Amino acid sequence: MEKTLLIVKPDGVVRGLIGEVISRVERKGLKIVALKMMKLSKEKAEELYSVHKGKPFFQELIEHITSAPIVAMILEGENAIQIVRNMIGATDPSKANPGTIRGDYALTITKNVVHAADSKENAEREIKVIFGTEKPIEYKRTDENWLY
Numbered sequence: 001m002e003k004t005l006l007i008v009k010p011d012g013v014v015r016g017l018i019g020e021v022i023s024r025v026e027r028k029g030l031k032i033v034a035l036k037m038m039k040l041s042k043e044k045a046e047e048l049y050s051v052h053k054g055k056p057f058f059q060e061l062i063e064h065i066t067s068a069p070i071v072a073m074i075l076e077g078e079n080a081i082q083i084v085r086n087m088i089g090a091t092d093p094s095k096a097n098p099g100t101i102r103g104d105y106a107l108t109i110t111k112n113v114v115h116a117a118d119s120k121e122n123a124e125r126e127i128k129v130i131f132g133t134e135k136p137i138e139y140k141r142t143d144e145n146w147l148y
């Protein structure tokens, strides 16, 4: 089953939005197979956002993501990557639709509450950065027969 990485960024954690984000993915039917709160080091943050190295907002992005704890989770489900991208909404909250996490809870592009992997390749890479060799936990949701 497809896996993706979703992170509640420091602004989301500090603003008390961890439960809101988790609640949405749970209700959607996605399965949480790993969950972790951590404070990212500068090195890990730069690894996570390596694709943005050299961009004008890189420094600000790294400063923000390391400023307070994050909550990272691996989510499993059919088409999980695209589904979670749809649920978080556009990068810039001023363009994110209501009903999406960023559309409902964010005002600015740096403090946009969540991060989600945008491709299979990035999901695998980012999961390694955050969870290392830790393995996702296998279990059944009671509603699986009603989701698939």
Ligand SMILES: Nc1ncnc2c1ncn2[C@@H]1O[C@H](COP(=O)(O)OP(=O)(O)OP(=O)(O)O)[C@@H](O)[C@H]1O
Pocket (backbone or CB within 6 Å): 052, 057, 061, 090, 091, 109, 110, 111, 112, 114, 115, 116, 117, 118
């Ligand atoms: N033009 C910009 N100015 C300032 N910050 C930006 C800009 N573009 C992106 N960012 C920040 O960098 C993060 C990563 O940018 P990216 O283009 O990958 O957007 P995204 O894929 O929607 O977001 P994320 O990777 O966090 O899920 C964004 O979430 C945002 O916080």
Ligand SMILES: [Mg+2]
Pocket (backbone or CB within 6 Å): 116, 118
């Ligand atoms: Mg991205």
